[in-house]
Amino acid sequence: MxxxxxxxxxxxxxxxxxxxxxxxxxxxxxxxxxxxxxxxxxxxxxxxxxxxxxxxxxxxxxxxxxxxxxxxxxxxxxxxxxxxxxxxxxxxxxxxxxxxxxxxxxxxxxxxxxxFFEPRNVLARVAQGLKSELGLTACVAFELEFYLIDRARGAEGAPQPPFSPATGERDRATQVYGMDQVDAFGTVLTDIVESCRAQGVPTGAISAEYAPGQFEINLRHVEDPLAAADDCVLFKRAVKGVARKYDMQATFMAKPYPGEAGNGMHLHISLFDGQGRNVLDDGQGGISDSFRHALGGLLATLPEAMAFLAPNINSYRRYQPDIFVPIRRSWAEENRSVALRVPLGSGSAKRVEHRMPGADANPYLTLAALLAGMHHGIAHQLDPGPPASGNAATAFDPGLPMRPRRALQRLRRGKLLRDYLGKDYVDLYVQAKEAEYESFEAAITPQEYQWYLLAD
The missing domain is CATH 3.10.20.70 (Glutamine synthetase, N-terminal domain)
Structure with a gap:
């Protein structure tokens, strides 16, 4: 040793x-x-x-x-x-x-x-290619939404909101950014943050989201993409562990409640050159040519990347019009309806926020797919087209595979991500997910009995 x-x-x-x-x-x-x-x-x-x-x-x-x-x-x-x-x-x-x-x-x-088929090593290969071929290193922050839920299940195993520590009643609040909800579950949320701090996982803002028991805790930017994804894995484990401590459960399922908001995993990414300069900033607070090209690459690879950003059958239930979840290939500055948002910030803070991934996605594979898209766009100087205006999520993009098997088919037929993630790995991933979908579809659901048992 x-x-x-x-x-x-x-x-x-x-x-x-x-x-x-x-x-x-x-x-x-x-x-x-x-x-x-x-x-x-x-x-x-x-x-x-x-x-x-x-x-x-x-x-x-x-x-x-x-x-x-x-x-x-x-x-x-x-x-x-x-x-x-x-x-x-x-x-x-x-x-x-x-x-x-x-x-x-x-x-x-x-x-x-x-x-080669360990997800962390897939990310390592893509990050190394970004550095060796373009001289760029990614600085990454994950934002994750999650639900705290009751350990007891409702009808047919459905989740239920937890009992509020403040009122003793089942949580029904849907006040986005509501501080009363943060206060009510403050002990649990503070314990999550402290547990992360003890493990060196840097957390930032805490906010209540759009549904009862739903919260978001931001992770801070890390200048090593592997370490950032490691932090995401450790964060999710900490959230679940602390929830059990308080006789609750936590879920990162993309859409646990049909009528409520889904859980997203937004990634904030900047790119720095060997001199420590953020190449996404044009030096005047605007977006650089490299930024535009990176956006073009992310949009070009998005159809293939959907199999990683939305890996499960439930993942696609999160995508619906008019709920601040992107459903089109789109970008804009300060617009939460687009897939690629450019938040306020300049200099080292200039970044893209990718809003498509669900909280159920593998952080290593998701980040690998996104860095591959940015590399592709910069290397080939792709144009992202004009920015969207207004609500960009009113209708589904026909060029995006918004069903799980379609996403796998698009990944299998595609060439872009195979070059970055590796042909052999993409083939293994597709085969593994196809086997999972087949197993899932083999089960008879309660709705099948309701619809078909006496239909004939």
């Missing part, structure tokens, strides 16, 4: 000597956090030798089933890969009653190269 990992382990145990166990975790294709729990006595060995994990863990469906995508799983005997800790991600688990630690893992193939 080298001195650096030894020091990280030694310093952590010196600060938290009562730690009993460590969770070794990673996010799979669906963004689900998976891993194992080890006794703390194994911590030095984990950092020194790594761990064996089935490589097919990165191709599981959302329910945890082995999809055997590309013959990886049942067909090839399910071989292991080497999982190693990611430096500087060893932290305590503040919401746990048991003194726990956790550390993020990344995986290698037998030849020592990064496992």
């Amino acid at each position: 080298t001195e650096e990992p030894l020091r990280e382990v030694r310093e952590f145990l010196a600060e938290f000597p009562d730690t009993q166990a460590v969770d070794v975790i990673f996010a799979d294709l669906a963004g689900v956090v998976r891993g194992k729990r080890y006794p703390v006595a194994d911590l030095s060995r984990i950092f020194g030798d790594g761990l064996a994990f089935p490589a097919s863990s990165f191709l599981l469906d959302t329910a945890g089933a082995n999809t055997d995508a590309g013959g990886r799983g049942f067909s090839d005997g399910d071989p292991d890969c080497l999982a190693v800790p990611i430096p500087d991600t060893l932290d305590r688990v503040p919401w746990s009653a048991q003194p726990l630690a956790q550390v993020l893992l990344t995986c290698r193939q037998r030849d020592g190269q990064p496992l």
Whole structure:
């Protein structure tokens, strides 16, 4: 073992000597956090030798089933890969009653190269190409919406809003930016922020959103896209863990309530050159040519990217007209109805806000697809066309695949994202999601009984 990992382990145990166990975790294709729990006595060995994990863990469906995508799983005997800790991600688990630690893992193939179908490694390849080919580094911030829900389910397993700690009654408030809602759930929200701070995850503003029990907590900009996506994974785990502590649950499901707002995952991205200059700013507070080209690339790759930005069958229920959710290829300054919003800001703060992804999307794959689009646009000097005006979300864009299978077909037939994310990975992703959709569609729903049981 080298001195650096030894020091990280030694310093952590010196600060938290009562730690009993460590969770070794990673996010799979669906963004689900998976891993194992080890006794703390194994911590030095984990950092020194790594761990064996089935490589097919990165191709599981959302329910945890082995999809055997590309013959990886049942067909090839399910071989292991080497999982190693990611430096500087060893932290305590503040919401746990048991003194726990956790550390993020990344995986290698037998030849020592990064496992090509680990989502984090997919992002790493795209980010490296952006830097080596264009000399640019992305600075990224995630904004995530989520619902706090009651642990008890309603009719047919539907979620219910939680009981308000302030009134003792089930929350019915829909006051966007309402401070009463933030105050009512303030203890939970503050605990989430403090838990994130303890893990080095930088959070910012907290706001109540458009539905009962719905909130948004912003993550601050990070100058390393991998670290930003890591923070997103850790944030979602913290939100869910803290919610359980208060006898609630948290969900990042894109559309948990048919009649209420969905959960989005908005990404704010700036691009900096080797001299630390934000190339999206024109030096006078406006958008540069590079910014326009990046917008053009994001719009050009959006049809293929939908399979990553909206990965689940439920994801597409979030897209509806006139609810501040984009449904067209569009861009504009200070307009929340467009797919690509240019917020106020100049200099280092000049950025694009991508508003299409759902909160259920994998942060690594989503960011990889977006950085690929920006690279493509800058490299080929694409024109985004004129900005939208007014409400750009009144009707669906016929050029966007707004159904899950159509999105997979568009990704499979496309060429742009294959060049960036890798043909082999795109094929594996499509196969894994197709297997998931087939499994989902095989189930008979209550509505099928209501409609068809006595129809004949």
